[in-house]
Every structure is written in structure tokens, then in C-alpha cells.
Amino acid sequence: MSDWYSRQFGDRDQFAIxxxxxxxxxxxxxxxxxxxxxxxxxxxxxxxxxxxSEDGVADAVRWHMAPLLRWLATVGSRLVNEEPxxxxxxxxxxxxxxxxxxxxxxxxxxxxxxxxxxxxxRRSEWRRDHALRxxxxxxxxxxxxxxxxGHDLEVSWDNERWGSPRPGLRFVESRGxxxxxxxxxxxxxxxxxxxxxxxxxxxxxxxxSIEAKGSAWRWLIHPETADVIRSEWPALDKRLxxxxxxxxxxxxxxxxxxxxxxxxxxxxRLADVKTLLGVxxxxxxxxxxxxxxxxxxxxxxxxxxxxxxxxxxxxxxxARMGWGDDALPNLRAWLKRHNAHVERKRLPKAIDxxxxxxxxxxxxxxxxxxxxxxxRREMGLGTxxxxxxxxxxxxxxxxxxxxxxxxxRARAFSVMLALPDDGVRDxxxxxRAVDIEAVGSVMKRFGTGPYxxxxxxxxxxxxSDEERITLLTQLVA
Amino acid sequence: xxRAHRPYPEKHKWPKAxxxxxxxxxxxxxxxxxxxxxxAVPQAGLNKLWFAQGRxxxxxxRTGDRADDVWHGFPVIGGEVxxxxxxxxxxxxxxxxxxxxxxxxxxxxxxxxx
Numbered sequence: 171m172s173d174w175y176s177r178q179f180g181d182r183d184q185f186a187i188x189x190x191x192x193x194x195x196x197x198x199x200x201x202x203x204x205x206x207x208x209x210x211x212x213x214x215x216x217x218x219x220x221x222x223s224e225d226g227v228a229d230a231v232r233w234h235m236a237p238l239l240r241w242l243a244t245v246g247s248r249l250v251n252e253e254p255x256x257x258x259x260x261x262x263x264x265x266x267x268x269x270x271x272x273x274x275x276x277x278x279x280x281x282x283x284x285x286x287x288x289x290x291x292r293r294s295e296w297r298r299d300h301a302l303r304x305x306x307x308x309x310x311x312x313x314x315x316x317x318x319x320g321h322d323l324e325v326s327w328d329n330e331r332w333g334s335p336r337p338g339l340r341f342v343e344s345r346g347x348x349x350x351x352x353x354x355x356x357x358x359x360x361x362x363x364x365x366x367x368x369x370x371x372x373x374x375x376x377x378x379s380i381e382a383k384g385s386a387w388r389w390l391i392h393p394e395t396a397d398v399i400r401s402e403w404p405a406l407d408k409r410l411x412x413x414x415x416x417x418x419x420x421x422x423x424x425x426x427x428x429x430x431x432x433x434x435x436x437x438x439r440l441a442d443v444k445t446l447l448g449v450x451x452x453x454x455x456x457x458x459x460x461x462x463x464x465x466x467x468x469x470x471x472x473x474x475x476x477x478x479x480x481x482x483x484x485x486x487x488x489a490r491m492g493w494g495d496d497a498l499p500n501l502r503a504w505l506k507r508h509n510a511h512v513e514r515k516r517l518p519k520a521i522d523x524x525x526x527x528x529x530x531x532x533x534x535x536x537x538x539x540x541x542x543x544x545x546r547r548e549m550g551l552g553t554x555x556x557x558x559x560x561x562x563x564x565x566x567x568x569x570x571x572x573x574x575x576x577x578x579r580a581r582a583f584s585v586m587l588a589l590p591d592d593g594v595r596d597x598x599x600x601x602r603a604v605d606i607e608a609v610g611s612v613m614k615r616f617g618t619g620p621y622x623x624x625x626x627x628x629x630x631x632x633x634s635d636e637e638r639i640t641l642l643t644q645l646v647a
Numbered sequence: 648x649x650r651a652h653r654p655y656p657e658k659h660k661w662p663k664a665x666x667x668x669x670x671x672x673x674x675x676x677x678x679x680x681x682x683x684x685x686x687a688v689p690q691a692g693l694n695k696l697w698f699a700q701g702r703x704x705x706x707x708x709r710t711g712d713r714a715d716d717v718w719h720g721f722p723v724i725g726g727e728v729x730x731x732x733x734x735x736x737x738x739x740x741x742x743x744x745x746x747x748x749x750x751x752x753x754x755x756x757x758x759x760x761x
Contacts, residue, residue, distance in 0.1 A: 195664075220665075231665045232664050232665055233664060233665050233666065275726070275751060275752050276748075276752075287734070290730045290733075290751070291730050291731075293730070294729050294730030294731070295730075298729060301727075303727055304727075304729075307667070307706050307721070307723050307727065308666060308667055308706070308708060308721050309665045309666055309667060310665045310666070310667055311665070331754055332724070332726070332754045332755065333724065333754060333755025333756060334755075335667035335668070335721070335722060335723065335724060335727075335756060336665060336666070336667055336668050337668060337756070337758075339665070
């Protein structure tokens with residue numbers, strides 16, 4: 171098989187797509203001029219690599235390339251800029267775009283028929299613009315979902331729970347998630363589309379028609395929030411559009427300070443938009459102390475068992491601060507001593523907390539005073555501290571729309587910080603069973619609430635799920 | 648003139664091609680019967696027809712010249728199908744909401760026909 175065109179766009183160690191065009195072995199059929207192959211590489215892994223009972227191992231998907239190129243040209247701007255999932259899911263452990271789609275395959279039971287139709291429409295629309303398989307249903311391509319996540323692109327793939335439409339063919343990379351810098355990846359996709367368009371006959375694509383427009387900043391945040399800004403805050407709408415027009419490049423639109431905050435939740439009232447943007451400025455007057463900053467070590471959370479890093483970082487902080495296995499000092503006072511602003515105020519319902527650590531080293535935490543009782547309320551301060559110490563983002567908003575891997579890591583940090591394993595074992599010593607009395611001893615020693623204590627005891631295998639429910643019911647009653 | 652079915656066997660052949668494949672044990676008369684009942688759903692792509700029955704959903708696209716009413720089809724995993732297709736089939740009375748729900752949750756093609 172001889173290809174007359176072959177080119178790679180991007181860097182395989184981060185994100186690359188390569189295309190080949192060759193002689194159509196089935197000449198005379200359909201869109202034969204675009205016959206060829208494409209490969210998708212992420213962090214050194216070839217996501218298109220397959221094993222087939224007929225043909226062995228192949229890196230490229232060989233087929234007509236025109237439908238894939240047309241799809242990329244049509245959805246490109248939305249693919250690399252749209253971040254929020256359009257529907258909130260109550261299911262925990264939604265690690266990425268692949269998980270989100272599965273977590274929403276059943277609509278909430280309280281919806282009317284019309285609302286249920288709207289639910290599935292939004293879910294389907296999102297997949298149409300983010301899932302590679304929507305490019306061309308007539309060909310077996312891996313199940314890959316791409317979306318924006320802050321300054322990164324989240325690329326997730328799941329060929330474990332999803333089969334291939336070609337029996338006997340299996341994609342080698344079964345399940346994973348990668349975070350890669352968004353701008354170069356978006357550039358690779360854009361350049362690929364333009365270059366291939368120039369190789370193919372006819373007016374397949376026009377560069378001007380596929381470049382991101384000023385309005386593309388709207389993909390960076392929830393459409394409901396963007397609608398509020400457009401209709402009720404035209405000055406901000408114009409400023410964001412002007413900035414997007416000036417800084418957009420190909421498909422890509424960079425975030426502004428406002429969109430980096432607003433992307434993290436869905437707000438439908440102007441007052442809430444203004445409140446959240448105000449919260450993002452709630453930092454202390456002085457820079458965070460050197461000893462606090464020494465504990466800051468941002469990293470991308472793992473999408474697999476992200477809580478393990480949270481546990482580890484909490485244990486490290488305890489050791490660093492010399493807290494041993496005793497009850498924590500007053501965390502609020504401790505944070506203030508290190509120059510962090512700490513405040514509890516009424517925030518929009520969808521928000522539990524905001525955590526800030528800016529480049530000028532000033533930081534702060536704002537907790538929602540109206541948050542419902544439960545684990546998140548009990549652990550809010552420690553969770554926000556976890557975000558400050560571990561997140562790359564200058565502002566993290568926790569709540570209904572949070573990014574699960576970083577939220578789960580921060581919550582695990584919070585409970586382990588409050589309830590160190592050895593201290594818990596010590597508190598349980600002498601109790602013949604982990605019953606209400608034993609749990610009461612742990613709560614008393616560490617000053618923790620019933621939700622957090624039973625949650626942690628379950629997660630650390632001191633009690634079962636069933637025992638947790640029984641104990642929590644008794645404790646809350 | 649009824650829609651005509653013309654298979655596209657090249658998708659199976661060397662050099663390696665990755666076309667979605669119809670079930671091997673599907674009787675020869677079935678594609679034509681499906682084509683006769685398939686619905687066009689422009690929101691889910693122009694020049695495509697859709698049909699679903701039991702555990703299977705198929706998409707058909709034109710074979711050769713776009714002016715001809717000649718088609719070939721391939722199976723699509725239910726969970727991959729655009730919601731507009733399910734809506735059209737429900738509105739046309741071809742599928743019930745329960746059948747759609749089951750197909751919507753499908754993540755791999757059935758191993759055997761039917």
C-alpha cells in the first residue's frame with residue numbers, strides 16, 4: 171500500500187494526529203479521493219492502535235478520511251473549548267468525559283417526559299461534538315472523548331466498556347485519561363484540517379469558516395451562565411468577546427480570569443455571577459507564609475483512586491507541622507496565622523466552597539454558610555485547604571459541578587488530616603466493636619462530625635457500608 | 648421505485664479497512680426489508696437512513712452516486728446513536744420508549760443475529 175501524502179501534526183509525547191492519503195483500493199466507490207488513514211497519539215500512546223484477527227496490529231485506522239475531516243472542521247472550536255458537562259450527575263466518581271456519558275444514560279426519575287427528552291437531547295448533543303466516533307459511524311474508531319479542562323484538554327478513552335463496531339477488532343489502549351496543554355493540541359487539529367483540505371479536491375473546507383469567533387468564549391463556561399452575561403451584563407459580554415477575538419488562534423480560545431472561575435459551576439442569576447467573581451478576589455492582605463508555601467505542591471490529580479494522593483499529602487502535612495496523631499489545631503486560626511483569608515458567607519446553592527491561591531502568593535478560602543449539613547459541610551475547610559495545597563488552578567470552586575478527581579483528592583486530604591489512621595486506631599483501642607460508642611470516642615477525640623467520621627471509617631475499612639448507614643442513622647438521630 | 652440495496656463488500660477486504668461490519672449470519676433479504684422501512688433523520692446527518700429492530704440498530708448511506716437511490720448499511724452500537732434518531736423512531740411508532748432505553752444503554756454490538 172503506497173500513500174502519496176503522510177504528515178504528523180503535533181508532538182506524539184503530548185498530542186499528535188497524523189494523516190495519510192493513498193490510492194483507494196476500492197476505486198470507483200464514493201469518496202475515494204480521501205482514502206487513507208489516521209493515527210491519534212496522546213502522551214506517547216497510540217489511541218488508534220488496534221489488534222484484529224484478520225490483519226494483526228495496526229496503528230492507523232484506514233478508511234475514507236473526508237467524514238472525519240468534515241466533523242473536525244464543524245465541531246473543532248467546540249471540541250477544544252467547551253468544558254462544562256451540560257448535565258449534573260448525582261453519581262460519584264465521574265472521572266472524565268467517557269464516565270460522564272455513561273453516568274447520564276438514565277434520566278432522573280422526577281423529570282416529565284418533555285424534560286426527559288431535553289435531558290437526552292443535551293447529552294446527545296454534547297457527545298456529537300466531543301466523541302470521535304461521531305465523526306463517522308461507518309468505521310471502527312476508538313471511543314475517544316475530548317473536552318477542555320481549564321488550560322488543558324482532557325482526552326479520555328474507553329474501549330473497555332464499549333465494544334468495537336467491527337467484530338474481531340480490538341483497540342489496544344483500553345481505558346485512560348490524559349491532560350495535555352490545550353493550545354498546542356488545538357493547533358495540531360486545526361493545522362491538520364487545513365492541510366488535508368488543501369490536499370483534497372473541491373472546496374472541502376474554508377479556513378475562515380472554521381476559525382474560532384469572538385463568541386466562542388461562551389463554550390468555556392456553562393451556556394446558562396453565558397446567557398445571563400449576554401442578556402444582563404453586556405459590558406462583560408463585550409469585553410470577553412473582544413478578548414476572545416484578539417487572542418483566539420485557529421480553533422482555540424484562551425481563558426480569561428472570569429471564565430477560569432465561572433467554568434466551574436452553573437449560575438443562572440446575575441447576582442450569583444457577581445458574587446462568585448467577587449469571591450475570586452477574597453484573598454488575604456499579606457502573602458501566604460513561607461512555611462505554608464513550602465507545603466504547596468500542585469499536581470494533576472489522578473483519575474484513578476485520586477484519594478490516595480490526598481491521604482498521602484495529609485500525612486505529609488501532619489508530619490511537617492508536627493501534629494502527630496492528635497486532634498488538629500483550630501484550622502481556621504491556623505490558616506489565618508499563615509495569612510490566608512477565611513470567610514463563611516452565603517454563596518449560590520450549587521457552590522460549597524471556593525479556594526484561592528494566586529500568583530502573588532495571596533490566598534483565601536470562602537465557605538458557603540448555607541451549605542446543607544453533611545460530609546461536605548463538615549469537611550469544607552480542610553477540603554478547601556487541600557485544593558490550595560494540591561491544585562494547579564488559582565481558584566477552585568467545589569460543589570455540584572466540581573471536577574471529581576480534584577474534589578475527591580481534596581476531600582480525602584481533609585478527612586485524613588482530621589482523622590489520622592494511627593490516631594483513629596488508638597481511639598478505637600479497648601472497644602470490642604466499632605459501635606456507636608466507639609465512633610463517639612473517635613468523634614470526641616478529633617472533634618469531627620458524624621458524616622466525616624463514619625465516611626472515613628468506612629473508607630479505611632474499619633466498618634462496612636451497611637454498618638456506616640446504621641451508625642450514621644443513629645448518630646444523626 | 649423502492650430503495651435499492653447494494654452491499655459494499657470492499658469494507659471487509661485487504662488492504663486493511665476498518666468499516667463497521669454487518670452480522671455474518673444476517674439473512675440476505677433483511678437489508679432490503681430494512682431499507683424499505685428506514686427513516687431519514689437530517690439532524691443526525693444528511694444522506695443517511697436509520698432503522699432499528701430488537702437488539703440491532705443500522706445506519707445506511709448511499710452507495711456510489713448521490714443521485715441514485717442505492718444504499719448500503721452497517722450496524723451502529725445503540726449507545727452511539729444520536730437522540731434525534733430515537734425521537735424520530737418513537738414519533739413514527741417504530742420503537743417504544745422502553746425499547747429505546749435499552750438500545751440507548753447498549754455499549755457493544757450483539758454477538759449473533761438477530
